[in-house]
Amino acid sequence: MSISVLVADDSRVMRQIVIRTLRQAGYDWDVREASDGAEALAAVRAEEPDVVLSDWNMPNMTGIELLRELRRAGFQTPFGFVTSEGSPEMRATAEAAGALFLIAKPFTPESFREVIDPVLA
Amino acid sequence: MTATTVDHDQVHAIAQEVFAAMVDGDLGLLLPWDGELPELSDAVVAWVDLLGEWSGRAVLVTGHGTAEDLARALLGLADDDEVSREDLEDAFGEIANVVGGNLKSLLPNHGTLGLPQVGSAVPPLAGAVRVQHLPLSWRGRLLVVDVWFAAPGTLTTPGGNR
Numbered sequence: 001m002s003i004s005v006l007v008a009d010d011s012r013v014m015r016q017i018v019i020r021t022l023r024q025a026g027y028d029w030d031v032r033e034a035s036d037g038a039e040a041l042a043a044v045r046a047e048e049p050d051v052v053l054s055d056w057n058m059p060n061m062t063g064i065e066l067l068r069e070l071r072r073a074g075f076q077t078p079f080g081f082v083t084s085e086g087s088p089e090m091r092a093t094a095e096a097a098g099a100l101f102l103i104a105k106p107f108t109p110e111s112f113r114e115v116i117d118p119v120l121a
Numbered sequence: 122m123t124a125t126t127v128d129h130d131q132v133h134a135i136a137q138e139v140f141a142a143m144v145d146g147d148l149g150l151l152l153p154w155d156g157e158l159p160e161l162s163d164a165v166v167a168w169v170d171l172l173g174e175w176s177g178r179a180v181l182v183t184g185h186g187t188a189e190d191l192a193r194a195l196l197g198l199a200d201d202d203e204v205s206r207e208d209l210e211d212a213f214g215e216i217a218n219v220v221g222g223n224l225k226s227l228l229p230n231h232g233t234l235g236l237p238q239v240g241s242a243v244p245p246l247a248g249a250v251r252v253q254h255l256p257l258s259w260r261g262r263l264l265v266v267d268v269w270f271a272a273p274g275t276l277t278t279p280g281g282n283r
Binding site: 010011012013014016017020057059083084085086087089104105106107108 | 138139141142143192195196197208211212214215218219221222223225226231233234235236
């Protein structure tokens with residue numbers, strides 16, 4: 001059975017890069033897209049994916065607000081950040097909110113596998 | 122208060138890493154610009170603000186044709202594929218965003234990163250000083266990376282304004 005992923009990023013270009021990198025990393029997943037946190041929240045409510053990959057900094061609702069809102073609403077959907085800032089402070093904030101991982105941009109197929117493989121196993 | 126700064130080599134390393142991972146797949150294609158800087162009559166500017174107890178800004182400047190080629194590279198398009206203005210701004214803004222995010226990760230202060238913006242000129246940032254200015258060559262074409270900081274105690278480094 002194929003894994004379904006929701007990719008949330010306000011940049012269409014970055015969503016395309018994330019989706020391409022997932023394929024290059026060997027993950028042949030069913031992909032849906034959301035252009036901000038609010039759209040992603042609605043997409044999860046409509047049909048919960050197996051995993052959410054989300055940017056942090058987005059208009060309307062940020063990635064961390066999305067994660068907190070999902071957990072508050074009872075969704076335990078596996079959640080990872082793909083964000084341009086990977087400071088220890090942000091990693092700690094992400095983890096405290098329930099994120100499984102944080103992939104810092106720029107990334108490569110190898111960096112996707114390094115982070116995603118252990119949590120999929 | 123801690124002085125907030127980044128050095129020339131750190132900025133170059135970040136830009137190189139961003140281009141290698143997102144654009145080229147090769148670390149060696151973003152080099153220091155050699156010689157006189159050409160006039161960019163059709164400049165495209167992308168910037169992202171760093172906000173906190175200090176303010177800062179990462180700015181990228183290049184020519185329109187170069188920004189189009191960067192968008193093609195990011196989107197995996199062919200050399201003769203059309204690039205919409207929306208995709209050009211999205212792609213170049215995202216490069217600035219990733220450069221800015223990585224710069225912010227080097228800084229000790231807590232703060233937030235703004236959303237990337239793109240235009241033909243960058244608006245002034247009140248009280249800011251340019252702490253780094255890197256004219257770079259991407260495949261022989263000019264791409265400038267500037268870093269600005271505005272804060273009490275902001276220092277330029279010996280590598281600044283080269």
